[in-house]
Amino acid sequence: xPEVTQxxxxxxxxxxxxxxxxxxxxxxxxxxxxxxxxxxQKVEFLVSFYNNEISEKSEIFDDQFSVERPDxxxxxxxxxxxxxxxxxxxxxxxxxxxxxxxxxxxxxTRLTVV
Amino acid sequence: xxxVTQAQTEISVVEKEDVTLDCVYETRDTTYYLFWYKQPPSxxxxxxxxxxxxxxxxxxxxxxxxxxxxxxxxxxxxxxxxQVVDSAVYFCALSPFGNEKLxxxxxxxxxxxx
Numbered sequence: 001x002p003e004v005t006q007x008x009x010x011x012x013x014x015x016x017x018x019x020x021x022x023x024x025x026x027x028x029x030x031x032x033x034x035x036x037x038x039x040x041q042k043v044e045f046l047v048s049f050y051n052n053e054i055s056e057k058s059e060i061f062d063d064q065f066s067v068e069r070p071d072x073x074x075x076x077x078x079x080x081x082x083x084x085x086x087x088x089x090x091x092x093x094x095x096x097x098x099x100x101x102x103x104x105x106x107x108x109t110r111l112t113v114v
Numbered sequence: 115x116x117x118v119t120q121a122q123t124e125i126s127v128v129e130k131e132d133v134t135l136d137c138v139y140e141t142r143d144t145t146y147y148l149f150w151y152k153q154p155p156s157x158x159x160x161x162x163x164x165x166x167x168x169x170x171x172x173x174x175x176x177x178x179x180x181x182x183x184x185x186x187x188x189x190x191x192x193x194x195x196x197q198v199v200d201s202a203v204y205f206c207a208l209s210p211f212g213n214e215k216l217x218x219x220x221x222x223x224x225x226x227x228x
Contacts, residue, residue, distance in 0.1 A: 031214065033214070035216075041220070042205070042218045042219065042220045042221060043159070043205060043207075043216075043218040043221075044218070045215040045216060045217070048214035048215065050214070055214050056213070056214050056215055058215070089157065091159060093159075098214060099147070099209040099213065099214045099215065099216060100147045100164075100166070100209055100211060101164065102147075102149055102161050102164045103161070103216070104161065105151075105158060105159035105160075105161075106158070107156075107157065107158040108157055108158060108159075110157075
């Protein structure tokens with residue numbers, strides 16, 4: 001069964017450093033998303049991406065965050081200057097026809113900012 | 115704005131018992147989609163079911179069943195004859211038509227005791 005692949009599974013970074021989280025969505029999917037889950041809390045929407053541009057973003061997704069689809073297969077989330085409160089599990093997801101049909105989530109990247 | 119409430123934070127049942135997880139939602143949209151996701155201890159988010167607001171038929175899939183009642187804005191999930199492998203956090207989520215964002219509830223941690 002096709003799956004969304006995220007790398008790395010766990011990343012530790014120092015406060016103030018830039019991090020890039022990587023995702024390979026399912027190949028025929030056209031909609032891409034990033035969510036985060038602070039430990040023990042609910043899953044929160046960050047951003048959706050379609051047709052090479054951001055279609056929606058949340059209040060969390062401020063100027064410190066950016067997304068990119070640098071080639072035909074990868075979808076990345078960059079955090080420019082990490083803060084302690086950015087520590088969370090970050091999930092990438094993709095969908096063939098949009099949110100109303102549901103997403104396939106990746107297994108997540110646990111980001112720890114120290 | 116959308117809101118999803120999962121009032122049960124944690125539930126424990128003995129194996130083979132039936133258990134129902136509650137989900138209540140709020141939305142002003144007339145067309146919307148409801149989802150359940152499972153998050154096992156390994157951390158990934160696994161899609162279980164999608165339901166649109168026009169389809170109030172209950173659904174059964176093996177030991178799983180879902181009861182959608184628009185009149186009470188509820189979309190409850192029942193596991194029959196629970197098994198240890200059902201132990202996980204279960205999230206209910208909502209997406210209005212035309213919106214790419216899923217709004218998640220806070221999740222219910224289900225523990226099946228052998």
